Amino acid sequence: MTSQPRAFFTLDFGSSTTSVAIFGHVGGRWRLIAHSSGPSHFDADDLLRGLMAGIADTDPALLVEMGAEEDAGVDSLVETWPRLVARTTPERQIAVIAGSRRQRRRLETAAARAGWIVVGGCADEDDDLVLSRLLLSSETTAVLLGADRTPGGDERRHLPDLVELVAAAIKQRPELTLVLAGGAAAYESDFVFVPQTASASGGHPGQAPSDNKTQEREADLPADEAPPQTKMQSRKTAKPPAPSDSDVDVDADVEAGSNVDGVSDAGASVAEDDSRFEPDSVEATVDAESVANAEPDPFITAHLPTTSGPIGLTFPAADAPAAMTHLLLAPDPEAGLLPGDALQEVLEGLRALPNDSRLGVARSTASLAYVLDRSVQTVEIGLQSGLIARSDTYGQGHFAVKSSRTCLVSGSFAPASPSEEVIDGVLSWSTMALDRHRAIDRLNDIRLLPWSEADGDGAIFRLAAAKAAFGRLIEAMPELAALASPELVVAAGGIFASLPPAVVSLAVADLVQQPGVSQLAVDHARVLGPLGAIGDEDERRNLLANVADDILLPLGALVTPAGVRPGKTAGRLRLKSAAITSEIELHPGAIQVVDLPPGRAAHADIEFRDNVRLGKRGHRFSADVGGGLSGLLVDLRDVPMRISDRPDSRRAALETWQRGMWPEVDE
Amino acid sequence: MSGIEVSGIELSDHGVSAELARIVARPMLVFSPQVRFHLAPGDRTFVSTGDRVVPGMPIAERTLDPELVDAGRVGGGENVRSRSSARSDAPASADDSIARDQADRDPPPIADGVSARRLVATSRSERRRPPEPGKWWMGGGERRGKPPKSKNPVRVGGTLLFESGGRWRVAAGERHEVVESPVTGVVVEARNSVGVTIEVAGAAMPGALAAGEPSRGYLDVPRLSDGELWASALDVGRSGAIVVAGSRLSGQAISRARAMSIRGLIAGSVGEGELRDLEASELRQRASLAPSVPFALIALDGHGRRPIATPILALLAALSGREVAIVTDPPLLVFDAAEVPLPELPPDWIRARSGPHAGREGRWLRSAGMYRFRSGIHLEGAVVRFVDDADPTTVPVADLERFVF
Structure with a gap:
């Protein structure tokens, strides 16, 4: 079916939250028009009808500009406009069987990072009865039997x-x-x-829905009305010859789904034009709904070309069935750009629905990294699992994107049957005094009723649970420690969207312990998942280039130096923006906030007393920073964060920092 | 209370406005649910797909403390020569395999004519089919190539696991325990070592969580004081009962109930600590030689302390004295009764299921839209009037529930 939509809906059916958003092609570009969310029992169409009625009441001309006929009713528009749907894949359990403990750990790591609930055993440690029990458990839906490419004697x-x-x-x-x-x-x-035999070659079930897999509604916009994308496309097609580091020996079976964007599921092709974003491009404006009247945020806004050209948006079928495969041949757990990447990719594909929301977030993260030409790290924490995805541009002209991700069941803010470690994590981030049993009961209750008591003490407990989950995700991705701090950190998931922005900034500062300067943003409309369901990488990039500043609510900037020594003063910070210049003294052990509203850019000159690391080692640093709802945060608590191990002292310190960022907490 | 025939009841929550519909609807009853009984290697089923089961009918046999046994070479007809080895096996996938298995079960715990006829019709040759994973196996030391040391060698029974190098490995043990069906229904699936799934004939009340072994007993609704039942009220006079125990279960109440042969407890909530105590108690009981009666508990709301909702309490009171069952997967309180007396409730009757007002009930008045709640959190709110309150209260919609049948 071919049409020319000027608007579409995104729907994200999470395990606890249903989110909807309306995108429209207005003012010559795609914009996020409105969004809403609620507990998962809310009817998505009802939410959409509410949003559409609000637009019809306040700005009926906008609906017409988005392609609605003047006499069209809200109900008919809700039924007929195209939809991008993402859905959280239900939890699934895999039994990992190996010959040795060493192999079992590798396999378990790959499976856990692919989002599976993992139970495992090995012949070294477990007898056949124990292994049979794992396989015959009615909870188990898949079995991973693995060995080295050339199995050793053990x-x-x-x-x-x-x-x-x-x-x-x-x-x-x-x-x-x-x-x-x-x-x-x-x-x-x-x-x-x-019954069926398949191999991981030729694509896997977890790939982005594409035109050869699902029924699609294809929509080509008219050239004269489409958003300007020519240069975006030309940049994408301007991929230079593959850099030498992409010649890593990846098992051919999984190249189709490799994590190197542009040569993998993105399916990007090599072309001639090497033009890039040019200074003559115009800047997109910020989200009109959430940050009304704010100036464009130069730190999350893509530079859009001015020329116009056709854009195609392909809408995959809302709910394609999960792939049915009974036997898969996969690479060994050491294969891939990073060891285990290739196997993880295969297992992700096996686990997830084609329009899986978390994989969509990961794909959108990679596209954002390309579009914004910066390293992007997204942390999404949900009820069933959590995701941390990192994408970096690399190579000559930054035409390729290198991505890695971890989708972890234990990254849920309320994992099922929480272990002692999970409870320890929650208690270590809690600013309330809780005994273990009470903490377990509260966590289990959140698991049962994810939206229960989201205010008051419940919000404080949720924040602690989210931070603990964040910590587990970072632990599960040790390769992050070797990378520079991300230039943009995006927090996603309902738990972050419901908390005050300053608290989210603090949570990111607490957990992303990498020296450097980062911009912080929130996927406040929860659209990264549905936009990741766009199968065509070009289309996704084009759309994200249009709406990046709409969908990413700027929280501010975070400066995290490492090596700050205790003392009376750590140095001085001078912040120069177009309007004002401010200067503050820096105090070791504190997290200091400088007001810098959304849309404002500023230049920060920081002079430290000691020799610190901030990307590189030195005393004086300069950085361009962008504003946000929580301003500029300077985290002088050192890396790793200097905090007492004693529960009472730790809780008091956390409460002090939290109270500074969340003054309403006692309301 | 009004007696309403379940099969004829209008189940949709018609007449509810879109705003009220945003309050989550809690079904008080579900009909014909499927319940599962998990088995493990060494366990076998006594039923097969399509069989009708009634309460008390053996549906499976568990092998307690199974061990890995090297059974050596196992021939197709070898097992059936001894009466004790005429057992079922696990159907791989086909229904005819399940039919073959049915014939081999011993003793035939058959309560309906279909299974009995099937048993008679099964030929001797079918019993002598070759061994395959999941097939029931029984033997002693002599079957594993060891000479008998005494006249009465220890016999072990279990299921075949796999064959390697021509020798079969078996999950087997000396002690076995029969699992009886606590409900009436039809077997949807039955596989040795995997589990039995039954579609219940009747209605059930969903709970938030359940633990223990599925059990059955008469429903006892004692008088609660402030929504609580003192542990001392759980005396031997309630043996065989499933007791409504108030807002929260204590470890003491659970221990006492088990000691008094009470079959189950129903409460608003139960803590994780108590669940762990119960699990440990189950393991101890299983390790002992004394046979135990199944015991289960079901929490209707979750882990945090909340009184049982009054509509549910009214429904339980109306069913008092009838046979009910607690099943654990999913957590359900099953009534075999064909007719269930349902309480009359206004459609705007709501209950706070979480938050500072948890457990309170009242009437929904109107939507409050997006509202700023404690700690500056913005959530969709509803204006409600709780019972005994003169003034309305604004509560997050997500903290409320309403009841549907």
Whole structure:
């Protein structure tokens, strides 16, 4: 079906929250017009009708500009306008079986990072009865049997027995999906009775929905009315010859889904034009709804070209069925740009729905990194799991994007059956005194009723739970420590969207402990997931280039120096903007806030007393920073954060910092 | 209270405005739910797909403390030579396999004619089919190539796991425990080592969580003081009952109930600590040689202390004395009764399920739209008047629930 929409809806059906948004092509570009969200039992169409009625009441001309006929009713528009739908994939459990403990850990790491609930065993440590119990559990939906590409002696002697054991379990439970990774794939012939056989090559179920997989509604905008995208496209197609570091030996089976954007699921092609964003481009304006009358934020706004050209938006089917695969051959757990990447990709594809919301967020993050030409780190914390995704541009002209991500079940703010470590994490971030049993009960209650008591003490407890989840996600992605601090940190997920912006900034400062200067933003309309469901990378980039400043609510900037020594003063900060110049003294151990409203850019000159690290080591630093709802935060608590291990002292320190950023907390 | 036939009731919450519909609807009853009984390697089923089951009918047998046994070479007809080894196996996938299995079960715990006829019709040759994963196996030391040391060698039973190098590994044990169905229904799926799924015939009340072993008993609704039941009220006179125990279960109440052979407890909430105590108690009981009666508990709201909602309490009071069952997956209180007396409720009757007003009930007045609540958090609110309050209160919509049948 081909049409020429000038507006569309995005819907994100999360496990606890339903979010909807309206995008329209107005004023010559795509804009986020309105958004709303509520508990998952809210009817999405009802939310959309409410938003549309609000637009119809306040600015009916806007509806006409978005393509609505003058006599069209709200109900008919809600029914007929195209939709981008993302959905949280229900939790699934995988049983990881290996010959050795070493291999088991690798496999478990890859599976856990792919978002699976992981139960595992190895022949070294567990007897066949224990392993059978894992496989025959009715909770288990898939089995991962893996070995090194060339299994060592410790694995090789166990593999024949493990293959027999797994084959027997699959005969009893033919609904299980089996993944043979690395050297275990050599035993494929032992599973000839498994109904379907597929390999990870040629795409996997978790790839972005694309035109050869699902029914789609294709919409090509008229050239004269479409947003200007020619240069965006030309930039995308201007990919230079692949840099040498992209020639890493990745298993051919998973190249289609590799994490190197532009040569992977993005499907980007090499072309001739090497033009890039030019200074003559115009700047997009900020979200009219959320930051009314604010100037464009130069730190999250894409530079848009002025020329016009056609843009196609392809809307995948709202709910494509999950892929049915019973036997998958996958690379070994060491394959990939980062060890385990390739296997993780295959397992993600096996687990997730084609329009999975979290994978959508990861895809949107990669597209944002390209569009904004900066490193982007997104943290999304939900009820069923959490995601941390990092994308960096690299290579000559920054035409390629390198991405990595971790989607972790334990990254949920309220994981099922919380372990002692989870409770320790929550208690360590809580500013309320709680005994362990009460903390477990509260966490379990949030699991049952995710929107319960979202105000008052409940909000404080949720913040602690979210920080603990954030910490678990960062722990699960150790490669972040080797990277420079991200230039843009995006917080996503309902738990962040419901908290005051300054508190979210503080949470990011508490957890993103990397020396450097970062811009902070929130995906306040929760549209990164649905926009990631756009299968075509070009289209997604084009659209994000239009709406980046609308969908990312600027929180401000964060300056995090490392190596600040205790003392009376740490140095001075001088902030120069077009309107004012302010200067403050910096105090070690504090988190200091300088007012810098959204849309304002400023130049910060910082002079430290000590030799500190802020990207590089030195005393004097200069950085351009952007404003936001919480202003400029200078975190002088050192990296790692200097805080007492004693619970009472730690709680008091956290409360002091929190109270400074959240004065309404006692209301 | 008015007696309304369940099958004829209008289930939709018609007449509810869009604003009121934003308050989550809590179904007081669900009909014909499917319940699951999990099995593990070494466990076998006594039923197969399509069988009708009634309360008390054996549906499975669990092997307590199974161990990995090397059964050696297992022939197709070898097992059936001894009466004790004529057992079922796990159907791989096909229904005919399930039918074959049914014939091999011993003793035939058959309560309906269909299964009995199937048993008779099964030929001897079918019983001698070759071993396969999940098939029931029974043997002693001599079956594993060891000479018998005594005249009465220890016999172990369990299910075949897999064959490696021509030798079968088995999950087997000496002690077994029969699992009886606590509900009436039809078997949807039954697989050795995996589980049994039954579609319940009747209605059930959903709970937030349940623990223990599925159990059945008569419903006992004692008088609660301030929504609580003192542990001392759980005496031997309530043996065999499923007792409504008030807003929250204590560890003491659970221990006492088990000691008094009470079959189950129903409460508004139960803490994680009490659940862990129960789990430990179950393990101890299982490890002991004394047979135990199944015991289960169900919390209707969750973990934080909340009194049982008055409409639910009224429904339970109306069912007092009838046979009910607690099943744990999903957490349900099952009534086999064909007719369930439903309380009459106005559609705008609401209850605070969380937050500072948790447990209070009243009437919904109107929507408050986006509202600034404690700590400066903006949430969609509703204006309600709680019972015994003269003034209306604004509460986050997400903290409220309303009841639907």
